[in-house]
Amino acid sequence: MIRFLFRRIAMIIPAFIGVTLLTFALIHLIPGDPVELMAGERGIDPVRHARLMAQLGLDKPLPIQYLNYITGVMRGDLGKSLVTKQPVLKEFLTLFPATLELSLFALTFAITVGLPMGVLAGVKRGTFLDHSVMGLSLTGYSMPIFWWGLQLILFFSVYLGWTPVSGRISALFWIEPDTGFMLIDALRSEEKGTWISALRHLILPSLVLGTIPLAVIARMTRSSMLEVLQEDYVRTARAKGLAPWRVIMIHALRNATIPVITVIGLQTGVLLAGAILTESIFAWPGIGKWILESIHRRDYPAIQGGVLIISSLIILVNLGVDVLYGIVNPRIRHTR
């Protein structure tokens, strides 16, 4: 197990280096150099330009610059935003809880609906129920989620008036950010209704963000269930006279969830990319909206830092899933 762990961790190092190379390239591929960008439209005289370039270490050869960049990254220095002049890492960390809260809710929704749907479809293979689940899941998989969000707003917020349109909490309340998780911060508020308001704001965005993971999880659970139900041990369990639900829920589902765990881990990327679209529709103040705004404002250090942290997060989550998989399924540890 230890060897497996080390091998897996060693495998992510080249991935990290690759990602930093990519984000490093990003800032050097854009037209104009960083000093010109900071100076903006007004321009800058050549002497000051040269001095600033030297100050920022931009007059050194590229390999040295890369080394400086990567040592900075190791220390948590991702540069400063051109717009707010704040450290990029600090901005990211302030906004990240909002995205995390949204993603966790979306994933919970996707799992609690997708898993039973997949199990039902697998057990009732070939029936109308199976076909509807598969049809719905393919539709969800093909969904342009930005449009889906607009449709849900149209129906639930505009037509029925049930849910708020945007933001994390009603403008009537002011919550002092503490943990950054609105549901937790709102709990400690004295005012009545804050928590309910936060929850109501969370419903639609989670639904939208969870749609594609839901579709993927349902499909994967179904096919995994179909495979497991054909195994000998399931037949044995049935032959012993166990109740059908027991065979399905205890014997089959446990093994069927193994590939589903991997698929759930792979949804991290889907969630973070989906957050860009979802947050921009619902004016959700998270990192997705922040990255999009940074792109529109040409705030390159922020884009660079954001891309780097998100990619690293995904690499780490994939590592976590791999390790978890090795624990759940010992056979995998000894392959390769």
Next chain:
Amino acid sequence: MSDTVEYVNQSVAPPHPLKEFWFYFKENKGAVVGLYYIVIVILVAIFANFIAPHGPFEQYRDAILKPPAWMDGGIWTYPLGTDDVGRDILSRLIYGARLSLFVGVIVVTISLAAGILLGITSGYIGGYYETAIMRMMDIMLAMPALLLAMAIVTILGPSLRNAILAIAIVILPHYVRLTRASVLSEKTKDYVTASTVSGAGTFRLMFIVILPNCMAPLIVQATLGFSTAILDAAALGFLGLGAQPPTPEWGAMLANALQFIQRAWWMVTFPGLAILLTVLAFNLAGDGLRDALDPKLKR
């Protein structure tokens, strides 16, 4: 040769590959529906000039935010209503089909060609070359596709052309990996050895001997690539990083729709419906293709 012999020969000969393919493909009803829908969209795109009742940029100042024809206040001159500057939505959707299919074709062509080239060379040559290319692809896969595409558009600047390029780069790794995997399993087979022995050159071995036998999974992936390309291009257009207004691109048409959500639901609903149905059709057809082309599933 007598008639009898011919008859016997015919019954023994396997059915034409296309016929066999259609036999398996039409088993999947959803795939057939998807295929018909794709054909219709292609026809609409080709004959957009003749089908569309109005020009995509024509503004009718006396008919701003008209609802669809079947609603109160709607007229059949503008079947799906008009937008905030009085353009006919149906006509814009029809011209938008052209753009979406164009995006799909170009993206799939670029990434398929580059993917085959990189995949087949790395699978055939191996060594450091293979390692370098495959690690690069792994890194690209570690990033969410949309985020990577956005980063590329940041460098190149927002436009439909750059969005196409970005999406082509982003989906490239899938083709490279798929091609390499097939090449690895094909290149040790006897028919390749036979060709090598009979003196076929490297180029001939790679592209004429091995490649045709790797095409089945690539065709499936290319069909699914259409749906990814259309969806991602629409997402970039929606975020203002793809096609720029007033281009009648389906995603860009939704870009400022949010502000009209209270007053004009038709502006918000129809472009997205067009995206969803087209993407769904390609996914359905792709599923059917996989079932028809995958010999393991044939009983």
